[in-house]
Amino acid sequence: MSLDYFLGILGPMLEGAQTTLLLFVLSIVTSIPLGFAFTYMVRSRIKLVAWFANGYIYIMRGTPLLLQMLFICFGLPVIPVIGEYLVMDRFVAASLAFTLNYAAYFAEIFRGGLLAIDKGQYEAAKVLGLSRWHTTTRIVLPQMVRIALPAISNESITLVKDTALLYAVAVPELLHFAQTAVNRDFTIMPFVLAGLIYLLMTLVLTLLFKALERKFKFD
Template identity: 35%
Template sequence: MNFFEILALLGNGCLVSLSVFLLTLLFALPLGLLICFGRMARFRPLSVLFRFYISVMRGTPLMLQLFVVYYGPYYLFRIRLSELGSNWLFLAVIIGFTLNYAAYFAEIYRAGISAMSAGQYEAARVLGMTRSQTFFLIILPQVFRNILPALGNEIITLVKDTSIAFAIGLIEMFTRAKLLASEQVSLLPYLVAGCIYYFFNLAVSFTLSQAEKRLSRYRIK
């Protein structure tokens, strides 16, 4: 079996990895902002609650969290996993990744928001802008620009982390490579999978640097 045959066989798993990646980003980016709001809330019980959430999500392995989400319905409510349908596995992976990554994103947002000067809020206020107008039109664009490098780090980690989904049995690229490797008694499938992850991340880095370039048409004095 040569490089390209393996590539073709990994193709399907690659698509699964890609969808885990994209769906996690799609849900975790906005969820992270909501968690960040909770964490920064002036109402102390709320802020403590979200601080605890973030600390648990960051302090325990993602793999363990995936197991909890996947088997949770059975252990908590005695719902048989077969009753949850054939998509439950994929869904559990997306939920687990989203909950985990949103916690990391929340802390990055928080750093960005804390770094904003009071002057920007005050300028918007004296111009009669509402709180939501101020946040979404004045603050968030600047925050996003400032946190993009940190966000990029997490996004690249996410690409590689998608392989952890194999732990609960999702047939993504890494799982396929593992199967092929033992079947062929060869390291080549791992090598090919490694190449795909690498080029995937190269594309992600390129997209991020383009975004950074676009956003740096202005400087924040």
């Protein structure tokens, strides 16, 4: 394979990688806060809220992400009466599915982080006269993030790889362009190049989270 061939397929694949990165960023930015909200809903004293949050987490973690994405893309529009108002751009629908799915996983990660914090710290904060807000933001959250960071890192790397599921709903991302080149040129090299691009993205994420872990470790 010549250098010109690799350069020729690299352009479209990098274009697809932009879609991959966009989905990743949108999913992370929206699913982490939503997951944190569900973590506190699970711990709510209002039983209906806690039941709803637990049910949501169970359903989203218990069914495949691909099924959820197909349901939002193709299932919602065929619902009688309201289906016509639920038609979305496929990338938007896929982003919504990723956000809802990963929020459930992040909620469990955050819950585990909260459970690992000694209850005595809550009592000490109460004795010191700290409000619930100050206790959460100054004592609980920093420790929870430190504990949960390795799991968040693993889940984020999984998210990068799961973006390949866009291929199933015909959104032109990295794998789509690799598959197109393979079918056209009868060579597996586009798959190899796609794998290298995924590895590069996960390497950057790994280094970023390692740096964050060192920062929280020494803070």
